[in-house]
Amino acid sequence: MQEKKESLVLSDDFIQCWHDAGRHLQQQIEGGPAWIRAHLDQPIMEHLSFRLGNQLFFIRIEDAEGQLKTPGSEEALIKIAEKCNGHACIMPMRFSFGHWIPVEKGWGLLSQKDRTPVNPPDLVTDEKIEMTDWELHDFAIQVVRQNLIQSGESVTAWNSNPELQPSIWLGGDAGLQWVVVQAVRYPEEAKIPSNIKDIEAAYKEKGARGNFAYVSFANENQQRDTPLKEGEKPLPVYRGEKVFISYSGLLDINND
Structure with a gap:
């Protein structure tokens, strides 16, 4: 699919509410949670998200008085929480x-399903949870993005929804560029998407150059120097555990 952008302009009131909500969550545990989404780049499916232990939490902020216009939708919140095997939460706020302060006590979170209080530490377990395809795609986006920034590229926008492409936009002296990012699990091989030419055509008028990049993930303990035996499965990639990462770098889609 081609990139879609929201036309909603974020109000100063919402931005302040978002900052206050994030600050409150950061203070709930020493050192803060491991943030997944702590930015307001669009498209927006959830307003904030974080990992605590082996659990993921996706949050939509609501004005308890119903006056604040907020981006995204509750349907989008539900979708990303389901795709990432996480918890969809509502965070009512009051000015x-x-x-802006949370209406609820503690973390200030309610379950989207039944509006009962959510205390994230209570949901953390010792269970090993395999990362979903959506989680792995977001991980891949961050790997590519950080490598581009470290190499001096100007990353102007990105999105972690695998159903929306391109994943990353670049500016700078080299001109406008876009990147389609793909995440694969060992021993899978990356393949340029079949609709890459459609994406290229959609942005041809902008003079944007297309790139493809992939990131391969493997369990840190996976033996990668010998091929898997027939019927043998690779070790799972678990949430919150160390992984082996192989990054392709940017590949020009017009080079064979």
């Missing part, structure tokens, strides 16, 4: 004395 008081110049600041």
